[in-house]
Amino acid sequence: LFALSGAAAVGFVAVIFVLRWVLHFKEGLAWDGGLAEFNWHPVLIVTGFIFLQGIAIIVYRLPWTWRCSKLVMKFIHAGLNLTAFILAIISMVAVFDFHNAAKIPNMYSLHSWLGLTAVILYGLQLVLGIGLYLIPVTPVSWRAAFMPIHVYSGLFLFTSVIAVALMGITEKLIFGLSNPKYKDSPPEAIFVNVLGVLLVVFGALILWIATR
Amino acid sequence: LFALSGAAAVGFVAVIFVLRWVLHFKEGLAWDGGLAEFNWHPVLIVTGFIFLQGIAIIVYRLPWTWRCSKLVMKFIHAGLNLTAFILAIISMVAVFDFHNAAKIPNMYSLHSWLGLTAVILYGLQLVLGIGLYLIPVTPVSWRAAFMPIHVYSGLFLFTSVIAVALMGITEKLIFGLSNPKYKDSPPEAIFVNVLGVLLVVFGALILWIATR
Numbered sequence: 001l002f003a004l005s006g007a008a009a010v011g012f013v014a015v016i017f018v019l020r021w022v023l024h025f026k027e028g029l030a031w032d033g034g035l036a037e038f039n040w041h042p043v044l045i046v047t048g049f050i051f052l053q054g055i056a057i058i059v060y061r062l063p064w065t066w067r068c069s070k071l072v073m074k075f076i077h078a079g080l081n082l083t084a085f086i087l088a089i090i091s092m093v094a095v096f097d098f099h100n101a102a103k104i105p106n107m108y109s110l111h112s113w114l115g116l117t118a119v120i121l122y123g124l125q126l127v128l129g130i131g132l133y134l135i136p137v138t139p140v141s142w143r144a145a146f147m148p149i150h151v152y153s154g155l156f157l158f159t160s161v162i163a164v165a166l167m168g169i170t171e172k173l174i175f176g177l178s179n180p181k182y183k184d185s186p187p188e189a190i191f192v193n194v195l196g197v198l199l200v201v202f203g204a205l206i207l208w209i210a211t212r
Numbered sequence: 213l214f215a216l217s218g219a220a221a222v223g224f225v226a227v228i229f230v231l232r233w234v235l236h237f238k239e240g241l242a243w244d245g246g247l248a249e250f251n252w253h254p255v256l257i258v259t260g261f262i263f264l265q266g267i268a269i270i271v272y273r274l275p276w277t278w279r280c281s282k283l284v285m286k287f288i289h290a291g292l293n294l295t296a297f298i299l300a301i302i303s304m305v306a307v308f309d310f311h312n313a314a315k316i317p318n319m320y321s322l323h324s325w326l327g328l329t330a331v332i333l334y335g336l337q338l339v340l341g342i343g344l345y346l347i348p349v350t351p352v353s354w355r356a357a358f359m360p361i362h363v364y365s366g367l368f369l370f371t372s373v374i375a376v377a378l379m380g381i382t383e384k385l386i387f388g389l390s391n392p393k394y395k396d397s398p399p400e401a402i403f404v405n406v407l408g409v410l411l412v413v414f415g416a417l418i419l420w421i422a423t424r
């Protein structure tokens with residue numbers, strides 16, 4: 001319960017931090033092919049792909065859901081994961097669109113390779129989850145047999161998404177700061193490093209809850 | 213068993229890749245305050261802190277250790293983790309020494325914050341592990357009570373170390389490549405991106421084995 005409230009609080013603060021990063025330190029948000037369009041990328045990743053996915057993963061552990069039927073819980077779990085996926089897709093469109101407008105090559109970085117792979121596998125996890133656990137055609141023996149794989153790959157994807165976000169933060173601080181540079185620790189660098197630490201703490205709490 | 217041989221093979225190839233990176237693409241290895249001293253940093257992290265730590269974690273699951281007594285297994289587990297820790301410390305000395313010689317600020321990056329935290333917590337885990345499970349003074353009830361925490365924090369640290377390494381690889385490719393730059397995907401960029409993918413696959417296999 002302590003871990004639950006801690007995770008919610010840390011996740012919420014991380015969302016505030018990413019908004020303050022792009023609105024206060026950066027160019028704000030817009031859909032104009034420029035840097036303000038790029039900014040949707042970190043905002044949607046942190047709010048959607050990290051925060052909502054984290055909540056989706058622990059939803060079966062929330063005391064207030066125990067009053068709901070199992071089917072309702074499944075709809076909440078699936079719905080939050082679907083929302084996270086849609087926001088991740090929009091955030092992909094934002095970077096690709098920005099890169100094309102600015103004539104920056106696509107898919108050159110380790111960040112982009114691991115990131116796109118994570119999004120695709122997450123889509124697969126979603127489709128398999130719906131097919132196995134929501135549509136009432138799958139035999140119970142199959143459901144049970146796939147559950148350890150569903151849980152392992154779900155937790156692995158969640159962890160990978162945070163790792164990919166940390167790489168993205170690192171890239172953006174290096175590319176975005178000049179005079180003073182990242183090396184010179186301007187306020188923005190410290191602020192966004194703290195955002196990175198918050199994401200790791202959020203991940204640690206969600207993984208702790210999900211493995212109890 | 214398939215996962216076991218897979219993990220060993222992927223880990224071994226990752227070690228080859230990091231050696232080829234620094235020896236073929238980069239300045240080689242030396243202890244001279246220059247870039248060749250920096251290169252000890254990724255080499256010791258990948259061979260020691262990632263590869264050896266991974267093997268240490270799954271040592272209780274290796275069929276050939278089942279012939280050993282529990283005490284011998286514990287010595288192998290503790291010894292490999294201690295070796296990994298020492299190599300991580302040397303790799304820290306290498307970067308700090310390089311930074312001081314080149315007048316680059318210390319501890320400005322998210323990579324360095326999370327990396328140093330992981331090394332310190334790993335040292336704590338090592339001391340607690342020895343005190344709780346190797347020195348025969350701790351009551352069995354304590355040993356049992358701490359085991360879920362030992363396993364969770366061990367797996368969490370292992371995962372964090374890989375995430376930190378992916379950030380380090382990203383930084384080094386951005387700083388180290390110019391004309392052609394990282395964006396232009398020269399052979400070194402592709403090669404080292406593949407190293408990053410190998411580290412993620414190694415991590416996935418170790419975590420799979422350790423959670424079965």
Ligand code: HEM
Nearest residue numbers: 042095096099106107109112115116161164165168169172
């Ligand atoms: C798990 C979450 C994330 C995923 C799946 C992801 C995915 C991607 C992908 C696929 C690209 C390549 C776009 C292209 O080549 O046109 C990209 C680029 C980029 N992302 Fe992310 N990203 C994530 C989180 C973040 C975060 C939190 C930041 C922080 C600002 C970030 C910063 C960047 C930057 C600077 C680029 C351009 C450089 C490059 O292509 O590597 N990313 N991202």
Ligand code: HEM
Nearest residue numbers: 057060074078081122125126129130133134151154155210
């Ligand atoms: C990409 C999307 C998804 C991810 C990342 C994901 C991840 C997870 C994780 C990590 C768990 C373990 C949670 C825990 O032990 O507390 C879990 C459990 C579960 N998931 Fe998903 N899941 C996804 C989609 C779905 C979908 C679409 C369904 C369909 C309803 C589904 C059905 C279930 C069920 C039935 C459980 C077991 C709950 C229990 O403990 O009884 N999942 N999921």
Ligand code: HEM
Nearest residue numbers: 254307308311318319321324327328373376377380381384
């Ligand atoms: C988990 C493994 C790792 C840990 C704990 C770690 C730790 C650190 C620390 C503490 C620093 C700061 C040194 C200083 O400020 O003087 C640093 C710097 C650096 N590391 Fe790592 N490192 C790891 C893996 C890697 C890897 C695999 C690379 C790939 C080449 C790498 C590349 C760098 C670079 C380029 C710097 C200098 C820029 C900076 O300070 O962020 N690191 N590392």
Ligand code: HEM
Nearest residue numbers: 269272286290293334337338341342345346363366367422
């Ligand atoms: C930083 C160092 C260490 C890390 C990262 C670590 C990590 C782990 C992990 C992940 C496991 C679970 C393995 C599995 O389930 O297959 C484990 C089990 C264990 N570790 Fe450690 N460990 C460390 C140091 C130590 C030390 C120094 C000892 C003292 C002997 C120790 C004793 C044990 C024991 C007794 C187990 C349980 C084995 C069993 O399943 O019966 N660990 N450790």
Ligand SMILES: O=C1O[C@H]([C@@H](O)CO)C(O)=C1O
Nearest residue numbers: 282344345352355356357359
């Ligand atoms: O010393 C030990 O402690 C644990 C166990 O007693 C706690 O669960 C274990 O497997 C040992 O060999």
